[in-house]
Amino acid sequence: MIDGILDDFFWRALIGGLGVALVAGPLGCFVVWRRLAYFGDTLAHSALLGIALSFVIQVPINVGVIITCLGLALALVLFSRSKTLATDTLLGILAHSALAIGLVTLSFMPSVRMDLTGLLFGDLLAMSRSDLWWIYGGAATILCLLALLWRGLLMSTIHEELARVEGVPVERLRLALILMFAIVIAVAMKIVGVLLITALLIIPAATARRLARTPEQMVAMAMLFGFIAVTGGLALSWELDTPAGPSVVVTAFSCFLLISAVGGKQRA
Amino acid sequence: MNEVLAELSKVSVTLNARLIVDRVSLSIKRGDIITIIGPNGAGKTTLIKSILGIQKATSGSISLQPGLVIGYVPQTLNLETTLPLSVERFMALGGCDRKGCQKALARTGVAHLMTASVHHLSGGEKQRLLLARALARQPGLLVLDEPAQGVDINGQAALYDLVRQLRDELNCGVIMISHDLHLVMAATDKVICLNQHVCCSGFPEDISHDPAFIETFGTAVAESLAVYHHHHNHRHDLHGNVIGGGSAIDGTLSEGTLKKSTLDDAEAAPTCSGHHHD
Numbered sequence: 001m002i003d004g005i006l007d008d009f010f011w012r013a014l015i016g017g018l019g020v021a022l023v024a025g026p027l028g029c030f031v032v033w034r035r036l037a038y039f040g041d042t043l044a045h046s047a048l049l050g051i052a053l054s055f056v057i058q059v060p061i062n063v064g065v066i067i068t069c070l071g072l073a074l075a076l077v078l079f080s081r082s083k084t085l086a087t088d089t090l091l092g093i094l095a096h097s098a099l100a101i102g103l104v105t106l107s108f109m110p111s112v113r114m115d116l117t118g119l120l121f122g123d124l125l126a127m128s129r130s131d132l133w134w135i136y137g138g139a140a141t142i143l144c145l146l147a148l149l150w151r152g153l154l155m156s157t158i159h160e161e162l163a164r165v166e167g168v169p170v171e172r173l174r175l176a177l178i179l180m181f182a183i184v185i186a187v188a189m190k191i192v193g194v195l196l197i198t199a200l201l202i203i204p205a206a207t208a209r210r211l212a213r214t215p216e217q218m219v220a221m222a223m224l225f226g227f228i229a230v231t232g233g234l235a236l237s238w239e240l241d242t243p244a245g246p247s248v249v250v251t252a253f254s255c256f257l258l259i260s261a262v263g264g265k266q267r268a
Numbered sequence: 269m270n271e272v273l274a275e276l277s278k279v280s281v282t283l284n285a286r287l288i289v290d291r292v293s294l295s296i297k298r299g300d301i302i303t304i305i306g307p308n309g310a311g312k313t314t315l316i317k318s319i320l321g322i323q324k325a326t327s328g329s330i331s332l333q334p335g336l337v338i339g340y341v342p343q344t345l346n347l348e349t350t351l352p353l354s355v356e357r358f359m360a361l362g363g364c365d366r367k368g369c370q371k372a373l374a375r376t377g378v379a380h381l382m383t384a385s386v387h388h389l390s391g392g393e394k395q396r397l398l399l400a401r402a403l404a405r406q407p408g409l410l411v412l413d414e415p416a417q418g419v420d421i422n423g424q425a426a427l428y429d430l431v432r433q434l435r436d437e438l439n440c441g442v443i444m445i446s447h448d449l450h451l452v453m454a455a456t457d458k459v460i461c462l463n464q465h466v467c468c469s470g471f472p473e474d475i476s477h478d479p480a481f482i483e484t485f486g487t488a489v490a491e492s493l494a495v496y497h498h499h500h501n502h503r504h505d506l507h508g509n510v511i512g513g514g515s516a517i518d519g520t521l522s523e524g525t526l527k528k529s530t531l532d533d534a535e536a537a538p539t540c541s542g543h544h545h546d
Contacts, residue, residue, distance in 0.1 A: 166363075214353070
C-alpha cells in the first residue's frame with residue numbers, strides 16, 4: 001500500500017513537501033524573530049554553488065549544499081567582524097555572487113544534465129525516494145535539535161545578553177541554528193527551489209504571528225500554514241501544470257492575505 | 269557583612285584599538301550599593317559587562333566569589349514584535365517555578381500583569397519585570413544597567429527605593445549604572461565616577477566636592493547635588509495612586525509647585541531649595 005503510494009510521484013512530492021513544512025515552521029519562526037530573512041536568502045542562493053561543488057568532489061547533492069551553506073555562513077561571520085560594510089550590503093554581495101558562481105560553474109559541466117528551472121523554482125517530478133529519506137532524516141534531526149535546545153534558543157532570541165548571564169551558550173546555539181538552516185535549505189530545495197526557500201520559511205511564520213499568543217503556538221500554526229501551502233501549491237501545480245515552487249508560495253501568500261484580512265488585531 | 273563578592277583588579281578593556289576601560293580596580297562586598305556614574309562613552313556599560321562575563325577584559329583580573337549567582341537587569345527589553353510572549357512565560361524561561369515567579373513579580377509590584385503580553389507593558393513595567401526576573405534567581409549580586417530608563421520621575425525614585433529594599437531583603441551586593449545623579453545619591457553607599465578610568469570614588473556627600481567630579485560633570489551638577497536632599501512627601505504606586513506618607517491634599521499642593529517651577533524656569537532653583545528647607 002505505502003509502496004504503491006510512493007510509486008506515484010505526486011504523492012512522493014506531497015509527502016516530501018509536508019516533511020519540509022514540518023521543519024520550515026519552527027525555523028521560519030526563528031528567521032522572523034531574529035530578523036534573518038536576508039541571511040536565509042543568502043544561504044539559499046549559495047545552494048546552487050553547493051550543487052556544482054557536489055559534482056566536483058563527488059558527494060551527494062544534499063551534502064554538497066550543506067557544506068556550502070555552512071562555509072558561506074562562516075565567511076559571513078568572518079567578513080562581518082571587520083565591520084567595513086553594512087550587513088545587508090555584505091549579504092547582498094555574497095548572495096548574488098554565490099548564485100552567479102554556481103551558475104557559471106554549472107555551465108562548465110556540460111556532462112551534468114541539470115534542469116536549471118527545477119533547481120531555481122522547484123520541481124514536482126524530481127522528488128525521488130532517496131529525496132524522501134533525506135527530507136525525513138533532516139526533519140528528524142532538526143526537530144530533535146530544536147526540542148533539546150528550545151529554551152536556550154528562545155532565551156537568546158529574546159535577550160542575548162540576559163541569556164548569556166544566565167549561562168545559555170549563545171554562540172554555540174547560533175551555530176546550531178545555522179546548521180539547521182543549512183539542512184532545511186538542502187532538503188527544501190527540491191520542493192520550492194533555491195530562490196523561493198526563504199518564502200516558505202517566512203510567510204507561514206508571519207501568517208501564524210497574527211493568531212498566536214505564545215512562541216510554541218506560533219510554531220505549531222506556522223507548521224499548519226506550511227502544510228496548507230504545500231498541499232494547495234502541489235495540487236495547483238498538478239491541476240494547472242504550474243511550476244511547483246511558485247505555486248506553493250502563491251498558496252502561502254493567499255493564506256497570509258486571508259488571515260491578515262479576517263484575523264483582525266494582533267493579540268499578544 | 270564584609271564578604272567580597274567580586275574583585276576587579278586593574279581591569280582594562282580595549283575595543284577596536286580604543287581604550288574603553290582603563291585599569292579599573294574595585295571590590296563589591298555583600299550589602300554594598302555601588303553606583304557608577306559618568307559621561308556618555310565613559311565605559312560604564314563595558315565595565316558592567318566585564319563583571320557579568322559578557323565582555324572579556326583585555327588585561328587585569330576579575331574574580332567572582334565561587335558559586336555567586338548574578339541577577340542582571342539590562343537597560344531595556346526590546347522584544348521583536350513578531351515574538352508573542354507573556355510576562356508569565358518570560359519569567360518561566362528564567363527557570364523558576366510558577367510560585368517563585370509570582371512572588372518575584374509581587375515584590376516588584378507587577379503581579380497583576382502575570383498574564384499580560386510583554387509587548388503591552390509600559391517602560392516602567394518592563395523595568396520592574398526585568399527586576400523581578402533577576403530577583404527570582406535569588407542573586408548574591410544584582411547588576412543593573414540604568415534601571416530607571418524610560419520611567420517617569422516619581423517612578424524612578426520608587427524604583428531606586430525598591431532596589432535598596434531588595435538589597436536589605438536578599439542581603440546581596442548591588443552595582444548599578446545611573447544617570448539620575450540626584451535620585452541615586454540617597455540610595456547609594458558608594459559612588460564611582462568613571463571616565464575610562466576611575467576619576468574619583470567615595471560617599472555620595474563627599475564626592476560632589478571632589479575636584480575630579482566637578483571637572484567631569486561641571487560645577488552646575490555638583491552644586492545641584494549639594495542642594496538636592498529633597499524628598500517627596502508622598503509616593504505614587506504604578507497606577508498613579510498616592511501611597512504612604514502625606515495626604516492627597518499635600519500631593520496636589522506639591523504638584524502645583526512643581527508645575528509652577530517648570531513654567532518659570534528662572535525660579536526653578538530657588539523653588540527647589542525652598543522645598544528643601546521645609
